[in-house]
Amino acid sequence: MFLDLKTSNHSRIVCWMFGWLGAFQLWLPAQEPARTNVADLAIVNARILICDTAMSQASAIAVQSGRIVAVGDRSTVEPFISKRTQVIDAAGRTVTPGLIDSHLHFINLGQSLQKLDLSQAQSWDEIVSKVEQASWLLPKGTWIEGSGWHQSKWIRPPDNNVDGYPNHRSLSEAVPDHPVILSHASGHACFANQAAMELAGVHRDTSNPSGGEVLKDAAGNPLGVFRENAQSLIYRAQSRTTQRLSQEELNAATLTQLQLAGDACLKQGITSVHDAGSSFETVRRLRQFAESGQLPLRMSVMIRDGSENLSAQLPTHRMEDVGGGFLTVRSVKAMIDGALGPHGAWLMEPYNDLPSTSGLNTIAIEELKRIAILCKQHHWQLCVHAIGDRANREVLDVYEQVLGQQVSTDHRWRIEHAQHLTSSDIPRFAKLGVIPAMQANHCTSDAIFVPQRLGERRSAQGAYVWRSLMDAGSIISNGTDAPVERVDPRASLHAAVTRQLPSGEVFYPEQCMTRKEALLSYTLWPARAAFQEKQLGSLELGKRADIVLWDTDLLNCKPADILTANVALTILEGKIVYTGE
Numbered sequence: 208m209f210l211d212l213k214t215s216n217h218s219r220i221v222c223w224m225f226g227w228l229g230a231f232q233l234w235l236p237a238q239e240p241a242r243t244n245v246a247d248l249a250i251v252n253a254r255i256l257i258c259d260t261a262m263s264q265a266s267a268i269a270v271q272s273g274r275i276v277a278v279g280d281r282s283t284v285e286p287f288i289s290k291r292t293q294v295i296d297a298a299g300r301t302v303t304p305g306l307i308d309s310h311l312h313f314i315n316l317g318q319s320l321q322k323l324d325l326s327q328a329q330s331w332d333e334i335v336s337k338v339e340q341a342s343w344l345l346p347k348g349t350w351i352e353g354s355g356w357h358q359s360k361w362i363r364p365p366d367n368n369v370d371g372y373p374n375h376r377s378l379s380e381a382v383p384d385h386p387v388i389l390s391h392a393s394g395h396a397c398f399a400n401q402a403a404m405e406l407a408g409v410h411r412d413t414s415n416p417s418g419g420e421v422l423k424d425a426a427g428n429p430l431g432v433f434r435e436n437a438q439s440l441i442y443r444a445q446s447r448t449t450q451r452l453s454q455e456e457l458n459a460a461t462l463t464q465l466q467l468a469g470d471a472c473l474k475q476g477i478t479s480v481h482d483a484g485s486s487f488e489t490v491r492r493l494r495q496f497a498e499s500g501q502l503p504l505r506m507s508v509m510i511r512d513g514s515e516n517l518s519a520q521l522p523t524h525r526m527e528d529v530g531g532g533f534l535t536v537r538s539v540k541a542m543i544d545g546a547l548g549p550h551g552a553w554l555m556e557p558y559n560d561l562p563s564t565s566g567l568n569t570i571a572i573e574e575l576k577r578i579a580i581l582c583k584q585h586h587w588q589l590c591v592h593a594i595g596d597r598a599n600r601e602v603l604d605v606y607e608q609v610l611g612q613q614v615s616t617d618h619r620w621r622i623e624h625a626q627h628l629t630s631s632d633i634p635r636f637a638k639l640g641v642i643p644a645m646q647a648n649h650c651t652s653d654a655i656f657v658p659q660r661l662g663e664r665r666s667a668q669g670a671y672v673w674r675s676l677m678d679a680g681s682i683i684s685n686g687t688d689a690p691v692e693r694v695d696p697r698a699s700l701h702a703a704v705t706r707q708l709p710s711g712e713v714f715y716p717e718q719c720m721t722r723k724e725a726l727l728s729y730t731l732w733p734a735r736a737a738f739q740e741k742q743l744g745s746l747e748l749g750k751r752a753d754i755v756l757w758d759t760d761l762l763n764c765k766p767a768d769i770l771t772a773n774v775a776l777t778i779l780e781g782k783i784v785y786t787g788e
């Protein structure tokens with residue numbers, strides 16, 4: 208194992224105590240007296256980045272019943288150590304608070320992890336065997352999904368192929384009892400087995416829908432390949448069967464997705480997530496899981512719905528620290544525009560590379576105002592997705608109008624992404640108390656096309672301007688937007704401090720965060736962005752014990768080494784939930 212965890216019963220201290228007490232043995236009780244200040248776990252000999260506002264450091268920390276009971280140097284922690292304490296010698300390595308990804312889609316992340324990745328498959332037979340193995344683990348009738356296959360990557364053509372596409376027969380024989388849907392790497396075709404085609408009512412007489420094609424073999428039977436619009440025959444069958452699931456089946460499916468997403472987060476040091484948009488039904492289900500201790504990590508969930516449903520349900524769905532701090536629901540999510548890549552971000556002026564459009568406004572401003580008024584009435588936080596500069600302007604205007612006099616209260620309304628800003632709007636974030644929740648990895652992923660879309664002037668003045676926002680008094684709440692991007696916090700931390708593309712180019716370096724700011728953007732600042740800074744986000748006395756031990760000094764290492772840093776241990780609520788290899 209990579210990690211040499213020196214856990215001990217702290218025999219040195221015990222020996223010292225008994226040595227000193229030797230002369231008074233007559234008065235010693237038969238057993239160690241019951242102590243109330245005994246730590247369950249302690250980490251010593253560490254470089255602890257507390258991530259408080261002063262970015263203080265310590266070398267030892269002790270945890271009892273899920274809370275931090277001591278932090279400082281070894282002498283601070285020793286009074287809490289007994290035979291029952293698990294003591295971890297960090298050997299000088301770095302410790303941070305559990306990281307907080309403040310914008311992702313948690314259940315979607317779990318769903319994406321359930322799909323078989325077929326992008327590296329070298330033959331059709333390899334795909335059949337992967338799907339067959341997956342079927343052994345799933346109840347009959349459960350859909351198996353895969354994606355990324357491409358026949359041009361295969362080293363030999365499949366038997367009975369038509370134009371290089373495989374025939375479903377070998378897959379249908381290997382996996383007869385599970386419907387299977389495998390999407391092509393291009394997204395323009397999918398593959399189904401016999402069970403899926405039966406559920407979709409596809410047979411030899413099925414004709415091509417408009418804009419799509421059901422491929423057939425020489426005998427006129429469906430091959431299993433569905434191109435363009437014909438894919439919806441299979442996807443509709445999948446959603447019909449999913450809708451028929453019982454509550455128990457739905458719960459079981461959601462729980463599996465939560466566990467997969469949770470495992471992916473905990474192994475990267477993420478102990479809390481802000482879920483950017485779930486339904487009322489989903490949060491009711493999450494509540495059950497939180498109350499029965501089944502949530503894999505802490506979730507702060509934004510509700511996504513229209514003003515009519517929000518009006519009816521907001522008063523009864525507020526949840527704070529359910530299940531011992533594992534579930535909080537006190538935010539609403541809305542979206543005012545699309546994304547920059549497909550020219551959907553709503554801009555003040557037309558796109559540089561598509562002058563016929565300025566992007567898309569995806570919610571009526573009046574509806575956004577209704578939602579904002581409801582949030583104000585019920586004291587909920589509002590988080591609106593806004594990417595383009597026009598979108599950000601409109602959201603800031605709505606916030607300012609609706610909050611009115613209350614703009615100076617501690618509302619902490621957020622703008623999700625806040626990617627492209629007009630210069631005059633940058634100081635309005637701090638002035639109005641609006642928190643920009645920006646995913647640093649989007650900057651380095653998108654930078655390759657930003658100047659084409661926006662032109663040089665807009666890119667330089669307003670694209671991912673963390674530095675300008677912070678200089679104007681804002682905090683930045685970081686994250687990944689997984690599964691849109693990988694849930695890897697290292698990519699966002701690295702992007703935050705370097706703005707370096709994979710090619711080595713740097714996108715407007717004057718907007719970089721310092722190393723300390725980047726760490727705060729994944730710890731204390733997102734805790735604040737969810738009203739949780741009294742419980743989470745730093746390793747201060749009394750806070751919840753969510754702690755990560757790293758193999759790399761995230762504060763002082765070379766920037767490139769952030770990308771390869773590994774988590775050695777993740778501790779959630781004082782318990783070790785992940786140990787690195």
Ligand SMILES: [Zn+2]
Binds near residue numbers: 310483
């Ligand atoms: Zn998102």
